[in-house]
Amino acid sequence: MKASNARDVASRIDIRAQVLANRPVRGRYWRIVLGLPRQGMDAFARLTPGQFILLDISSVGLPEQIPPELAEKANRHILLRRPFSPMAVRSTATGVELELMYKVVGPATVRMTSLRPGQSIQVLGPLGKGFSVLSTMKKAILVAGGIGLPPIYHLAQIIRSDHGHIMVEVFLGIRSASELPLDLDDCGQVDWALDIPVHLTSNDGGIGIKGLITDCLQDWLRTRPPQDLDGMIIFGCGPEPMLRQLARIASNNGIACQISLERYMACGTGLCQGCVVRCRQAGGPVYRLCCQDGPVFDAAEVLFDDHRA
Amino acid sequence: MSSQPEMVVDLAGIRLNSPVLTASGTCGYADELEGLLDMSQVGGLITKAITLLPCEGNLPPRCVETDAGMLNSIGLANIGLDRFVHEKLPIIRKMGIPVLVNVAGSTVDQYAKVISTLAAAGGIAGFELNVSCPNVDKGGISFGTDQGMVSEVTAAAKAAAGGRPVFVKLTALVTDIVSIARAAVEAGADGLSLINTIPGMAININTRRPVLGNRTGGLSGPAIRPVAVYIVDKVYRELARDAGIPIIGGGGIMDAADALEFIIAGADAVAVGTGTFVDPGCAAKVARGIRDYCVRHGIRRIKELVGSLC
Numbered sequence: 001m002k003a004s005n006a007r008d009v010a011s012r013i014d015i016r017a018q019v020l021a022n023r024p025v026r027g028r029y030w031r032i033v034l035g036l037p038r039q040g041m042d043a044f045a046r047l048t049p050g051q052f053i054l055l056d057i058s059s060v061g062l063p064e065q066i067p068p069e070l071a072e073k074a075n076r077h078i079l080l081r082r083p084f085s086p087m088a089v090r091s092t093a094t095g096v097e098l099e100l101m102y103k104v105v106g107p108a109t110v111r112m113t114s115l116r117p118g119q120s121i122q123v124l125g126p127l128g129k130g131f132s133v134l135s136t137m138k139k140a141i142l143v144a145g146g147i148g149l150p151p152i153y154h155l156a157q158i159i160r161s162d163h164g165h166i167m168v169e170v171f172l173g174i175r176s177a178s179e180l181p182l183d184l185d186d187c188g189q190v191d192w193a194l195d196i197p198v199h200l201t202s203n204d205g206g207i208g209i210k211g212l213i214t215d216c217l218q219d220w221l222r223t224r225p226p227q228d229l230d231g232m233i234i235f236g237c238g239p240e241p242m243l244r245q246l247a248r249i250a251s252n253n254g255i256a257c258q259i260s261l262e263r264y265m266a267c268g269t270g271l272c273q274g275c276v277v278r279c280r281q282a283g284g285p286v287y288r289l290c291c292q293d294g295p296v297f298d299a300a301e302v303l304f305d306d307h308r309a
Numbered sequence: 310m311s312s313q314p315e316m317v318v319d320l321a322g323i324r325l326n327s328p329v330l331t332a333s334g335t336c337g338y339a340d341e342l343e344g345l346l347d348m349s350q351v352g353g354l355i356t357k358a359i360t361l362l363p364c365e366g367n368l369p370p371r372c373v374e375t376d377a378g379m380l381n382s383i384g385l386a387n388i389g390l391d392r393f394v395h396e397k398l399p400i401i402r403k404m405g406i407p408v409l410v411n412v413a414g415s416t417v418d419q420y421a422k423v424i425s426t427l428a429a430a431g432g433i434a435g436f437e438l439n440v441s442c443p444n445v446d447k448g449g450i451s452f453g454t455d456q457g458m459v460s461e462v463t464a465a466a467k468a469a470a471g472g473r474p475v476f477v478k479l480t481a482l483v484t485d486i487v488s489i490a491r492a493a494v495e496a497g498a499d500g501l502s503l504i505n506t507i508p509g510m511a512i513n514i515n516t517r518r519p520v521l522g523n524r525t526g527g528l529s530g531p532a533i534r535p536v537a538v539y540i541v542d543k544v545y546r547e548l549a550r551d552a553g554i555p556i557i558g559g560g561g562i563m564d565a566a567d568a569l570e571f572i573i574a575g576a577d578a579v580a581v582g583t584g585t586f587v588d589p590g591c592a593a594k595v596a597r598g599i600r601d602y603c604v605r606h607g608i609r610r611i612k613e614l615v616g617s618l619c
Contacts, residue, residue, distance in 0.1 A: 014345055014589060058587065077377045079530055080587060124345075124589065266372045266379055267586040269345070271337045273357075273386045274372035287365055287386065 012269070013043045014124040019115045020097065028067070028104040029147075029181040030113060031087075034123060036096040043126060044096040047089050049155035050130030050237070050260050050296040053098065054081035054268045055112075056122035063114035067104060076107040080266055081124065085237070085295070087150035088157065098123075101181055103147040127268050128295050131155050131235050131258050138231030139167040141255075143246055145213060145238020146174055149181050151260055152237050156194055170198045171220075173213025173242065177206035213238075214245040221253060229255055236260070240304065247299035257299035263290040278303040314603035315610040316596070318352060320555050320578050321474035321499035323407050323434045325352030328572065328611050329596040332559050332582030333357055333411035333437060333478070334383065338397040339404065342589055350593035352578060353407035355502075355557075356397075358439045359427075360412075361419045363389030367444060368522030373511055378530030378561065379583060380509050382444040382523035385413050390423050398432050407434035409476065415447035417462050421469040428471035435473050437557075438466050438498075441480035441505035443527040450508070453480045456492040463496035476557060478502035481533075481540050487547045494548065500555040502580070503544060504537045530583040534561030538570050545575025545616055563591065565598020572599070575616040 017034040024030050036044050047053075058078045066074045088099040102109050115121065131151070133140070140159055144152040149172065159166050170192065174180055179202075182192065192198050200208030201216045209216055221229075236246040237260040250257030263275035268291045276287035277294060279301045288294065318325040326349075333355040336342055342354075366386025373380050388396070393410075401408045410433050414420040420438065427433050440462055442449035452458040459477065466475050477493040479486065481504040490501055506527025511520040519525070537560025549556050558576025561583065562568050568579040584591035599611065608614055 012345070056587070078374075079377060079583070080374050080379060122588075264370050264372050264374075266374075266381065266583075267335075267589075269589060270341055271335055272372060272381065272586055273366060273383045274370075274381055276366065276369050276371060276386075278369075287369075 011043045011046060012125060012127060013040055014122065015040045016120050017098070017123045019117055019119045019121060021117060022113070022115045024113075025101070025181055025183070027178045027180070029179070030102050030104065032100050032102065032112065032115065034098045034100070034121065035094070036098065036123065038095050040123075041091070041096050044089065044098060045091050047086060047098070047126035048130035049158050050085060050151045051126040051128050052083045052085045052268070052295060053123050053125030053127065054083055056081050057108045057111050060111040060121070061114050062111060066110055070104070070106065070110050074107050074110045078108050078111065081268065082108045083265060083268055085151035085154070085260065087153040089154065101147070101150045103181075124268065128291055129293065131260070131296050133159060133163055133166070135163070136231065137163070137166050137233050139169070139228070139233070141169050141171065141217070141232060141234045143171040143213060143217060143234060143236040143238070143242075144173070145242040146179065147181065148236070148238030148260070152235065155235055156196055160194055160196070168196045170196050171213050171217050172198060173201045173216070173238065174207070176202050176204045180207060212242070214242055214249060218249055221249070229253055233257065236299070243299070244304040247302065247304070250299055258296050259299045259302065260295045261290055261297060261302070262295065265291050267291070278305075314600060314608055316600060318578055318611060320557070321435070321476070323353065323474060325407060325578060327352040327596040328578045328599065329568065329592050330355055330557060330578055330580045331585055331592050332580035333439065335582040335585045338393065339408050340397070340400045342585070345589035346585075347590065347593040348404070348406050350596040351406065352596070353409060353434060355409045355411055355437055355580060357387055358385045358411045358413035358442065359387055359390055359393050359423055360385055360414055361390050361423050363387065363392065370520060370522055372526070373520045375509070375511060375528065376532065378528050378532030380511055380521060380526035380528055381506065382521045382526035384444045384523060385442060390426055394426065394430050398430055402432035409433070409435045409437050411437045411439050411478070412466070413439040413442060413445070413448060415445070417465045420462050421465040424466050425469035425471070428469065428473055433473065435476065435499070436466060436470055437476045437478050437502050438462060439478055439505070441478050443480070443506060443508040443525065444523060450480050450482070453489065454483050456489055459489055460492040460496040463493045463498050467497035474499035476500040476502045478505055480505050481507055481536050486540055486544060490544050490548050494552055494554050498554070500557065501544060501549065502557040502559070503540050504533070504560050507533050507536065529561065531561040531563055534567060534570070536560065538574050541571055541576050542574040542618065549575060550616055562595060563587070565595050565602055568595045568599055569602060569614070572611070572614050573616070573618050575618070577615050
């Protein structure tokens with residue numbers, strides 16, 4: 001599972017991308033499509049699910065409409081780039097398209113809503129280590145919480161296209177119906193567009209099953225015959241309490257589990273050493289870098305209590 | 310066609326092809342920016358702080374963005390002297406660009422040991438003494454705010470450096486920066502590096518806890534630039550100019566105009582820090598911008614600009 005660091009470093013690139021589309025999905029979720037020119041093709045076409053890019057939003061202006069609850073925050077100066085794991089990567093005749101999903105939560109994401117097709121934005125990537133899909137895997141359980149969805153969505157596509165023998169099941173947890181980051185089809189069902197079963201929970205029960213997605217997963221696992229767990233793997237991305245619970249569920253059931261973590265990061269390239277994740281190691285716990293060693297980690301490796309004994 | 314301005318800087322005997330360096334703690338062990346930063350534009354690199362023993366650093370969260378800047382409390386996380394010598398020095402030797410090693414410790418002996426080992430190993434252009442890190446309990450800023458300690462560490466470092474230049478990186482958080490700088494110079498410092506991050510703190514008002522795991526951190530970025538320019542101007546006028554001591558100026562440099570402020574105030578070279586986090590190619594962009602400025606203003610040598618404040 002160790003990625004070759006040398007190759008990763010050589011393939012990253014800092015490049016100007018064109019905004020091709022930028023639209024609200026629902027609630028505070030938006031999708032933006034960025035077009036990378038030919039120079040970026042080799043690097044970005046190889047972006048694996050769970051890897052991330054950094055966007056320079058420092059020179060992006062404020063939109064006309066700002067959610068009232070963000071009005072004060074929105075005026076803050078943006079300095080550092082912001083990390084995003086794409087939800088889709090498409091190769092086209094002229095380059096590569098990256099599709100990102102973002103949730104408007106602060107000054108940077110508010111500014112992103114002002115981007116219009118034709119404008120450009122600086123993109124650094126691909127960065128970090130993504131999810132690792134092995135041919136020995138038989139069933140992939142994809143678990144996403146809220147804005148943790150994009151890399152999971154990307155992973156679902158890659159498994160479908162490149163690993164047809166792996167069965168896929170998706171678990172998506174959201175706060176409420178208004179926070180569903182996906183479109184609904186005519187029947188009011190989540191339009192995953194990939195023909196993959198989706199288990200949906202919401203905290204308020206306004207859509208899907210009421211409750212936490214991790215409880216839903218646990219209930220579902222209980223109904224599985226033991227042989228079903230053979231060759232099963234859980235891939236997760238979402239809030240840290242969800243990931244911690246996923247790690248527990250995986251461990252209790254003897255299922256492999258890879259999770260994508262989020263940390264404040266300044267550089268995204270290992271320079272600042274700011275984004276550390278406490279990990280188990282034979283000689284005692286060590287800090288690993290979310291930006292380089294992750295953001296995807298083996299769940300069994302992560303120590304969720306970040307304070308030292 | 311006018312000839313290109315002379316950008317070469319003699320920094321206490323270190324020949325820099327451009328006055329722009331990358332600041333300690335923002336360019337890793339020197340090789341991490343490969344492919345993202347045009348090294349031909351950069352004068353040199355200053356590694357993250359190296360300590361005698363490996364250091365795992367502070368509790369996370371270790372960094373957070375603030376208005377026009379960021380706070381960090383990395384806590385000198387590094388692989389330690391042995392691994393640095395075996396894993397990083399061979400790479401640095403091949404880079405073909407001057408590399409200064411930033412050195413930190415919690416005792417004077419530790420500084421001396423790291424420096425003497427590196428001096429003997431070779432491949433290093435010079436040293437930068439970190440007596441100004443705000444994020445460690447011992448050494449760091451507690452040394453840099455005490456004239457006696459600055460003097461002692463500098464003298465020990467100089468004795469261990471085998472003739473290689475020693476720069477002392479100071480904190481702005483002192484009552485009288487000139488007396489601290491003078492202590493370093495009188496103890497044998499070949500140059501001064503001004504300034505380190507400024508202690509700062511951010512609080513999450515919902516949890517009423519400090520945002521950083523270490524409670525406090527060091528503020529960097531554009532927010533501290535006026536403070537840094539002030540310190541460079543003051544130290545240059547009151548000490549460095551007459552003593553003939555070069556200054557590496559830095560603090561929130563994002564573009565050439567920022568860097569030129571430091572040079573005009575009296576810095577022979579500048580260090581780009583947080584700017585590299587925002588744009589990994591920042592130092593090269595700054596160097597090109599300085600060259601363009603020289604062309605536009607008829608400056609033949611960058612040296613003419615140093616301390617040219619009217």
